[in-house]
Amino acid sequence: MTHDVHIIGGGLAGSEAAWQLARRGLRVRLSEMRGASADKGGERSPAHQTDGLAELVCSNSFRSDDSEKNAVGLLHHEMRACGSLVMAAAAKAQVPAGSALAVDRDVFSAEVEAALAALPNLEIVRERIDRLPHAGLTVVATGPLTAQALAQSIGVATGAESLAFFDAIAPIVYRDSIDMDVCWMASRWDKPSKMGGDTNDYINCAMTREQYTAFREGLLAGEKTVFREWEANTPYFDGCMPIEVMAERGEDTLRFGPMKPVGLDDPRSATPDFPKGRWPYAVVQLRQDNKLGTLWNMVGFQTKLKHAEQVRLFRTIPGLEQAEFARLGGLHRNTFLNSPQLLDRQLRLKRAPHIRFAGQITGCEGYVESAAVGLLAGLMTAAEIAGRNWRTPPRTTALGALLSHITGDAEAETFQPMNVNFGLFPPLPDVKKKQRKEAYTARAKADLGEWVGLVPV
Ligand SMILES: Cc1cc2nc3c(=O)[nH]c(=O)nc-3n(C[C@H](O)[C@H](O)[C@H](O)COP(=O)(O)OP(=O)(O)OC[C@H]3O[C@@H](n4cnc5c(N)ncnc54)[C@H](O)[C@@H]3O)c2cc1C
Numbered sequence: 019m020t021h022d023v024h025i026i027g028g029g030l031a032g033s034e035a036a037w038q039l040a041r042r043g044l045r046v047r048l049s050e051m052r053g054a055s056a057d058k059g060g061e062r063s064p065a066h067q068t069d070g071l072a073e074l075v076c077s078n079s080f081r082s083d084d085s086e087k088n089a090v091g092l093l094h095h096e097m098r099a100c101g102s103l104v105m106a107a108a109a110k111a112q113v114p115a116g117s118a119l120a121v122d123r124d125v126f127s128a129e130v131e132a133a134l135a136a137l138p139n140l141e142i143v144r145e146r147i148d149r150l151p152h153a154g155l156t157v158v159a160t161g162p163l164t165a166q167a168l169a170q171s172i173g174v175a176t177g178a179e180s181l182a183f184f185d186a187i188a189p190i191v192y193r194d195s196i197d198m199d200v201c202w203m204a205s206r207w208d209k210p211s212k213m214g215g216d217t218n219d220y221i222n223c224a225m226t227r228e229q230y231t232a233f234r235e236g237l238l239a240g241e242k243t244v245f246r247e248w249e250a251n252t253p254y255f256d257g258c259m260p261i262e263v264m265a266e267r268g269e270d271t272l273r274f275g276p277m278k279p280v281g282l283d284d285p286r287s288a289t290p291d292f293p294k295g296r297w298p299y300a301v302v303q304l305r306q307d308n309k310l311g312t313l314w315n316m317v318g319f320q321t322k323l324k325h326a327e328q329v330r331l332f333r334t335i336p337g338l339e340q341a342e343f344a345r346l347g348g349l350h351r352n353t354f355l356n357s358p359q360l361l362d363r364q365l366r367l368k369r370a371p372h373i374r375f376a377g378q379i380t381g382c383e384g385y386v387e388s389a390a391v392g393l394l395a396g397l398m399t400a401a402e403i404a405g406r407n408w409r410t411p412p413r414t415t416a417l418g419a420l421l422s423h424i425t426g427d428a429e430a431e432t433f434q435p436m437n438v439n440f441g442l443f444p445p446l447p448d449v450k451k452k453q454r455k456e457a458y459t460a461r462a463k464a465d466l467g468e469w470v471g472l473v474p475v
Contacts, residue, residue, distance in 0.1 A: 021047040023399055025157045026147045026168070028052075028071040030104060030385050031377025031392030032159035033130050037103035038396025040140035042474070044403060048134070051146035051165055059146025063163035064246075070127035071134065071142070072104065078126075080108055080386050083119040085463075087455040089438045092462055093386055093416040094119060097393060099470050100417075103133055104389040150175050150373055155403065157395050159376040161388070162352040169353050175370060180356040186258030186320040187434045189328060190313050190344040191304060192441050194451065196221060201304075201337035207281035220305055221314060223337040224284045224298035225277070233300075233334060234272060237265040240327040249351045260321045260349060273300050276318025302335050309427045313344050313441040321347035344439040345383075352435060357381045359430040363421075364398045364408055365391070374399060380424050383435035387420060390438075394421055397473060409472055412465040414458075419443045 023039055025032045028050030036048045053069030054060035065075040082088040085095035098105045107129035111121035134140055148167035150158070160168060173181045203218035225233065242262060264271045273279070279301045283294040304314040321328060325346045333339050357380045360367060365380060367373045376395035377388040394417060401408045411418035419442040428436070436442070440458050449457040 021045045023155045027159035029161045030072050030389040033072045034104050034389045034392035035157050035376050035396035040137040042400050046140045048142045049145050049147050054144035072127050072130040074123045078120050078123045080119040084117050089440050092459050093438050096417050157374045157376050162378045164353045176360050185352040185435050187348045188315045188319040189347045190315045192342045193312050195342040197337045220303045223302040223335050225300040227299045230300040234265050236331045237262045240323045242322045258320050261319050312445050322349050344441040354381045356433050357424045358428050363425045365395050381435050384437050411469050415462045415466045
């Protein structure tokens, strides 16, 4: 069968994209390397255990199903409204898990595969693809563990420096949970902002000697996540060494590294002799992470501390006592693009627009987010083939907020994979904090309704 679209990768994103296209009557070739014979490059990533499509490689949970107060629950709701295969299969495979949506992973994968196999214009081909096609509409959805030869081909097409093989994630904090009576805004040496004029780019949290010493001891003692066997050779690149490894290197290593106080006058210590204040003993800096200014990352704080430990320890930092984290730190093997730089607003490679990316390789993170970006890639490709203008989902919706983040709102310089969270949504500063989550979801649902109505079935 000749095809209209070639999808590479039959994981969460590729399966969802294939479904969205084929159920609209388009001819799809879906290439999946697992289950292929040796001469077709059959291979499994180190995390995959089966040959089933849409295999869940770790937890069996799609996280919260609460669409009133939770961003991922809202994303479930929106995907259902778009006729998502992943959500339909999850409903059939659901197992009890309180307010979370958890599934029997084998039933889930079998449901996805059966639904796809039943579509006459969809061909599932067990083969590994080693090169980006030169022509023909293509969706690349090969995930965080993309096979090596294809990853190299993507590296050549995008510029190797724009394709990461590991994420080194520093925690990201919601701006409105930072105590600005304790922290202050300043750039080191009051250097002018690259954005023009303003010298107050960073949020600074000052530490005394005692606070710094206790914090360093906390880092040393804190429980760390161990690397999986196949991640054991994860390199620590310059500039992304975990803070606990830096802490091990010496008492002052952090004070000469990410917690350097030099050039940061603390206004709270101002005296007639030092009207701008003195430098503190150590400083934790946070830098704006998205254009909306709602998310701030802890500069240089990539870590393998366990999540609960991160929350406990980072809340001992002055000004972060009430911090809410949009995501916590981590370091994993993960192939992903610098999407804000490389992709257009429709997930197409700017240099080769016949290639579209979907799933975790675009820099979203999580099963649901990956499937959601697959769904969007499917809808975009269908619109392109039909010659229709693509209408982007409103950025007030979870789909729109996630897409905006990947394709432009995130800072390209510091881009790291991201889960869906309310920090990606346009803020609602006039709504009281306690009611804000419900307000975000109510606005999203109202705005989604109109948009979904305009998506051709
Ligand atoms: C070890 C690990 C654990 C994770 N745990 C969780 C978790 O618990 N919860 C969560 O929400 N997220 C988790 N994630 C993150 C992520 O959301 C999942 O990896 C998710 O499956 C990504 O979906 P995807 O469709 O982008 O990629 P995948 O689901 O990985 O699908 C990619 C597919 O492409 C195929 N493929 C790769 N290269 C080629 C090629 N060259 N030719 C043909 N086929 C190819 C692969 O075999 C695979 O089937 C985890 C990631 C990893 C690596």
